[in-house]
Amino acid sequence: MSREQLAVQRARKSFQTGKTKPLEYRVHQLKSLQRFITEKRKDIAEAVKKDLYKSEHGTELFETLGLEGEINLAVEKLAEWAAPRPVEKNLFTISDEVYIQPEPLGVVLIIGAWNYPWAVTLQPLVGAIAAGNAAVIKPSDVSPHSAKVMEELLPLYLDKDLYPVVTGGVTETQELLKQRFDHVFYTGSSTVGKLVMEAASRHLTPVTLELGGKSPCYIDKNCDLTVACRRITWGKFVNCGQTCIAPDYILCEPCIQSQVIEEIRKSIKEFYTDNPKTFEDYGRIVNQRHFKRVMALMDGSKIAIGGDSDESQYYIAPTVLQDVTGESKAMQEEIFGPVLPIISVSGVDEAIQFINEREKPLALYIFSPDNKVIRRVIAETSSGALLANDCLVHFTVSALPFGGVGNSGMGRYHGQHSFDQLSHLRSCLIKKLNMEGVNTMRYPPHTAKKLGWARFFLLKQVNLGKLRRMALLATLAALAAFVVQRFLR
Amino acid sequence: MERQALKRAREAFLSGRTRPLEFRLQQLTALQSMIKDRHTEIATALKQDINRSQYDTPLLELISLENEITLAIAKLAEWAAPRPVEKNLLTISDEVYIQPEPLGVVLIIGAWNYPWAVTLIPLVGAIAAGNAAIVKPSELSEYSSLLLRAMLPRYLDQDLYPVVTGGVTETQELLKQRFDHVFYTGSSTVGKLVMEAASRHLTPVTLELGGKSPCYIDKNCDLRVACRRITWGKFANCGQTCIAPDYILCEPSIQNRVVEGIRQTLLEFYGVDPKCSPDYSRIINQRHFNRVMSLMEGYTAVLGGQSDASQRYIAPTVLKDVSPHSRLMQEEIFGPLLPIVTVSDMDDAIRFISEREKPLALYIFCSDKKAIKRMLDETTSGGVTVNDVMIHYTLTSLPFGGVGQSGMGRYHGKHTFDQLSHQRACLVRSLGMESVNLARYPPQDRQRARRVRLALTSPMIDFSKRTYVWAVCVTIIAFGLFVTLLVILLIQ
Numbered sequence: 001m002s003r004e005q006l007a008v009q010r011a012r013k014s015f016q017t018g019k020t021k022p023l024e025y026r027v028h029q030l031k032s033l034q035r036f037i038t039e040k041r042k043d044i045a046e047a048v049k050k051d052l053y054k055s056e057h058g059t060e061l062f063e064t065l066g067l068e069g070e071i072n073l074a075v076e077k078l079a080e081w082a083a084p085r086p087v088e089k090n091l092f093t094i095s096d097e098v099y100i101q102p103e104p105l106g107v108v109l110i111i112g113a114w115n116y117p118w119a120v121t122l123q124p125l126v127g128a129i130a131a132g133n134a135a136v137i138k139p140s141d142v143s144p145h146s147a148k149v150m151e152e153l154l155p156l157y158l159d160k161d162l163y164p165v166v167t168g169g170v171t172e173t174q175e176l177l178k179q180r181f182d183h184v185f186y187t188g189s190s191t192v193g194k195l196v197m198e199a200a201s202r203h204l205t206p207v208t209l210e211l212g213g214k215s216p217c218y219i220d221k222n223c224d225l226t227v228a229c230r231r232i233t234w235g236k237f238v239n240c241g242q243t244c245i246a247p248d249y250i251l252c253e254p255c256i257q258s259q260v261i262e263e264i265r266k267s268i269k270e271f272y273t274d275n276p277k278t279f280e281d282y283g284r285i286v287n288q289r290h291f292k293r294v295m296a297l298m299d300g301s302k303i304a305i306g307g308d309s310d311e312s313q314y315y316i317a318p319t320v321l322q323d324v325t326g327e328s329k330a331m332q333e334e335i336f337g338p339v340l341p342i343i344s345v346s347g348v349d350e351a352i353q354f355i356n357e358r359e360k361p362l363a364l365y366i367f368s369p370d371n372k373v374i375r376r377v378i379a380e381t382s383s384g385a386l387l388a389n390d391c392l393v394h395f396t397v398s399a400l401p402f403g404g405v406g407n408s409g410m411g412r413y414h415g416q417h418s419f420d421q422l423s424h425l426r427s428c429l430i431k432k433l434n435m436e437g438v439n440t441m442r443y444p445p446h447t448a449k450k451l452g453w454a455r456f457f458l459l460k461q462v463n464l465g466k467l468r469r470m471a472l473l474a475t476l477a478a479l480a481a482f483v484v485q486r487f488l489r
Numbered sequence: 490m491e492r493q494a495l496k497r498a499r500e501a502f503l504s505g506r507t508r509p510l511e512f513r514l515q516q517l518t519a520l521q522s523m524i525k526d527r528h529t530e531i532a533t534a535l536k537q538d539i540n541r542s543q544y545d546t547p548l549l550e551l552i553s554l555e556n557e558i559t560l561a562i563a564k565l566a567e568w569a570a571p572r573p574v575e576k577n578l579l580t581i582s583d584e585v586y587i588q589p590e591p592l593g594v595v596l597i598i599g600a601w602n603y604p605w606a607v608t609l610i611p612l613v614g615a616i617a618a619g620n621a622a623i624v625k626p627s628e629l630s631e632y633s634s635l636l637l638r639a640m641l642p643r644y645l646d647q648d649l650y651p652v653v654t655g656g657v658t659e660t661q662e663l664l665k666q667r668f669d670h671v672f673y674t675g676s677s678t679v680g681k682l683v684m685e686a687a688s689r690h691l692t693p694v695t696l697e698l699g700g701k702s703p704c705y706i707d708k709n710c711d712l713r714v715a716c717r718r719i720t721w722g723k724f725a726n727c728g729q730t731c732i733a734p735d736y737i738l739c740e741p742s743i744q745n746r747v748v749e750g751i752r753q754t755l756l757e758f759y760g761v762d763p764k765c766s767p768d769y770s771r772i773i774n775q776r777h778f779n780r781v782m783s784l785m786e787g788y789t790a791v792l793g794g795q796s797d798a799s800q801r802y803i804a805p806t807v808l809k810d811v812s813p814h815s816r817l818m819q820e821e822i823f824g825p826l827l828p829i830v831t832v833s834d835m836d837d838a839i840r841f842i843s844e845r846e847k848p849l850a851l852y853i854f855c856s857d858k859k860a861i862k863r864m865l866d867e868t869t870s871g872g873v874t875v876n877d878v879m880i881h882y883t884l885t886s887l888p889f890g891g892v893g894q895s896g897m898g899r900y901h902g903k904h905t906f907d908q909l910s911h912q913r914a915c916l917v918r919s920l921g922m923e924s925v926n927l928a929r930y931p932p933q934d935r936q937r938a939r940r941v942r943l944a945l946t947s948p949m950i951d952f953s954k955r956t957y958v959w960a961v962c963v964t965i966i967a968f969g970l971f972v973t974l975l976v977i978l979l980i981q
Binding site: 103271367424454480 | 579587590592669677684685693710711714757766769854866880883893896897898912916923929932973980
């Protein structure tokens, strides 16, 4: 039996013991995960520095802070999330218990990505643990230092059998995907996403695919360009552009293009100094393959800012390309690097058309002071998420479901959404064996009269909450009337 | 032909026709009229397909369909409205909400056992969510399928909601095309193929599949009532219901009483000869007739067992002491055969159920609350009804769907709308208050990091309607009490 098969088998056996059912156990595991992040902060930061040249503060801000927030939220809210959820009844079921019961699915496979190796691998794990599942964690081999630290240190904090870490490359991942899971959670590219879904289809395993795409960023000519460009610059060059929700390209009118370029230049200088290469907070491309890929995307386009590089360090300067067209190389695939093309459009109409001609992106950014323009873009386009007048921050709002649509993915997570995605929401109807007389209307031999009754009972929806509130109000009104009458005589 | 239909549907969708709620309401109202006006023709088609009685058709199919349409019309504005969510300190002055949006073109592949309900209820959700939809009814329910193809274009927009009929070849051709969602009801075997085809386009799927739904009868419950309810659920539509109780689990000591209870009920429902009862259906076709008959090999029925191939009639049949390894227990029966498998107690039943694939439904007949809870905790299934069968299907507030081999995704009521929408996360900020953002920009240092941490990890503020209403009510009550107190003091 292969290493992967063994890990899955052990996880399933452990899950079947029922260990993960009690909420206390799940909270205990989540708190251990929290301790892991706090106690091994240095190891994590070092690993990320080796993988992506990210500074310690950058790691905290973009990897572990969000993760800690998710864990805290899960610990605090678990009892609420896992409790039965009562629903509206009809007249037929008025005296019955009707609710949705969240249940664990079983063994979840979490395939992480390399760009935020801790956040995108462990945030789904938080949901998996909270929902009471076992989980096989497969960190990306493209961020090998983080993968190694995860493999060595995570078992010291979490249950080794329930949450094994399986490292490896394509072969190991394929071997894992042959096994049967109860859910597969994949973060990565659309190409591999298709293969993951195909493999999952053989076992009828549901999937969550957090993929990517080219996230457009439209700048209205009437907005405060200084602020807009500062926010865009931040969003684009964080992690050296290797963020699934980074603004991929800019759409703006030709009259403001040079101003946009100037403002971005100013912001780059403000953030990364005149020499980003020597600056601690500016990252690197993860490996040579991606370095070459990103460099090639600049072919054929006019460089307005940056463009310099150093292959020995996988360093690419913050780069802006101007007068890019839809046919340019930079517009053929998700850039995932510090190259920001600017495409001219005649206005918001053309921008909407440009966006709709392409695959639905993971995020859509629009910078405009005019609410009407924002509403129009929302109504006439589609994307995983939409953020007006800023970049990336929707990722930090746990109440917002994070995920794609179309080619940018399926399913969603963060906060309670992770819990719900990795649970089975079981419909429960608890009746009693009495009141059998009511059922007569549905039994053969059928008559028109019986059918009439059945119709009445099935079609009337009863909102008990509303009834209760009205009853309370009526009681209060009666009390008030009594008091007024008694004391105002 | 399939490609043409899809092309027209997509063009019609891209024209933006389905976006206004008025359009969707108009289509839903038209669908409602179709069901109301043509219910006689629908009943006739079903009689020809499966010998469904004229009362079972509304009872088992049309009432729930009507219910779904009425609910969608009443609630559409609420479902399609932006849904505000909790904010954190960082986004406290921003608009944060989830906006439901149409997905695009949905493919709905129907089934033959309830050809109207399982094909059109997803369509209700598709229309409500603002999608276009290609409706592919099952060719096995031939009359219903042809009637739908003739009727639907007379009531609904022909480009947006085309009906494509045909068999395996046509379905495969459809599945090669690119859709924005595929909604399939049918068997697990074909479900895998549907999901595989969808994976090529990264199309999300809803698969309403099947399985063997167990029915556990505790020895201490009212057997008479239990057996009547089970008999109704099992033999309605001649057992061809995805959530029919597939087999019974009970202790050997009550097996004979269970058989007796079912026998008496069958007499009550269908008379001495069910073949003559207008309320007893037939098997859909010869292939399934042969399939179901062959499942009985090696067993002698303790009730029923008669058949008539010329009518595809199989009598309501019960089999005792069935072995877990028998053919009856290897596949979903989907016919009027009810095996009884004996177990030593509830623990044994739980073990039996958990050893097998997760079913679409689980039925428990028991009067002991603690025992019910234990069984619910230690098993899983798509849905569960305790002390009755199938009724969870009728509640639009309960999400209907499977888990594991019995399917993925859910529908009914608002769940259909949500399943066939994209829930887009929207965050609308302003370009002001830039100073708040300074902490996140490089160059990073400890002080800035601390500030960001504070903004992101502060407790979230709940701006939901419920809290708002609660706050307002409490304020009114407090004010009222205060006024009352004042009045009392002044009078004194």
